[in-house]
Amino acid sequence: MSTVPSSAQIVVLDHPLVQHKLTRLRQAQTSTAGFRRLTRELSLLMCYEATRDLALEPVRIETPLEAMEGCLLSGKKLCFVSILRAGNGILDGMLDLVPSARVGHIGLFRDHDTLEAIEYYKKLPDDVAERDCILVDPMLATGHSAAAAIARVKDAGVRNIIFVCLIAAPEGIRHLSETHPDVKIVTCAVDRGLDDNGYIRPGIGDAGDRLFGTK
Ligand SMILES: O=P(O)(O)OC[C@H]1O[C@H](OP(=O)(O)OP(=O)(O)O)[C@H](O)[C@@H]1O
Ligand SMILES: O=c1cc[nH]c(=O)[nH]1
Ligand SMILES: [Mg+2]
Numbered sequence: 001m002s003t004v005p006s007s008a009q010i011v012v013l014d015h016p017l018v019q020h021k022l023t024r025l026r027q028a029q030t031s032t033a034g035f036r037r038l039t040r041e042l043s044l045l046m047c048y049e050a051t052r053d054l055a056l057e058p059v060r061i062e063t064p065l066e067a068m069e070g071c072l073l074s075g076k077k078l079c080f081v082s083i084l085r086a087g088n089g090i091l092d093g094m095l096d097l098v099p100s101a102r103v104g105h106i107g108l109f110r111d112h113d114t115l116e117a118i119e120y121y122k123k124l125p126d127d128v129a130e131r132d133c134i135l136v137d138p139m140l141a142t143g144h145s146a147a148a149a150i151a152r153v154k155d156a157g158v159r160n161i162i163f164v165c166l167i168a169a170p171e172g173i174r175h176l177s178e179t180h181p182d183v184k185i186v187t188c189a190v191d192r193g194l195d196d197n198g199y200i201r202p203g204i205g206d207a208g209d210r211l212f213g214t215k
Contacts, residue, residue: 008177032213043093083137086208090136117145129157138207140168143175
């Protein structure tokens with residue numbers, strides 16, 4: 001069984017609400033509508049954690065009663081990058097929390113035989129190099145898709161990257177921490193490992209198919 005390297009930068013959300021919703025999401029009988037709703041809710045909670053270190057700046061404001069020094073997010077804006085297609089299920093909840101974020105898309109699918117990531121689309125904001133990026137995809141399995149998407153974002157000049165997923169396999173965490181040791185992973189669970197077809201066990205099955213009802 002693959003283990004998680006101790007050097008991996010990983011945050012696992014052990015909050016009871018997260019674990020409850022994740023268990024509902026895993027259940028085979030959860031409907032497409034339920035799966036979407038739970039993914040959106042979990043994404044909001046993951047976004048809360050992934051944005052924990054955003055920079056703040058002091059600002060003088062007036063409450064109805066007196067002046068005070070508050071704090072607002074500093075000018076540097078965020079970019080979310082969705083790894084198509086299942087990443088779009090996560091994107092919705094992230095945008096609920098940070099509606100002003102810019103959005104990039106990278107289209108990747110896994111070759112079913114080799115499990116390598118094949119790119120078919122890429123569109124990032126022109127000024128992405130000036131932004132912090134949060135990459136989103138429900139599943140970190142072999143880690144090939146996440147590593148390829150992160151490489152694309154780094155090619156565009158981005159320095160600060162966080163990867164957010166619902167479920168990570170130890171194999172994927174290992175691959176990401178070897179290829180991109182600077183990237184923090186935020187996830188709701190680290191599962192047992194991959195099966196012979198590269199699916200995460202116990203997992204949630206095929207996230208894209210369950211989100212979009214394609215199987
Ligand atoms: O870590 P990996 O082994 O690369 O696997 C994870 C990838 O597999 C799934 O996408 P899939 O290729 O099924 O495409 P889809 O989102 O279009 O369903 C998932 O959404 C990840 O992108
Ligand atoms: O378990 C897995 C692995 C890759 N992609 C998925 O959607 N699910
Ligand atoms: Mg899929």
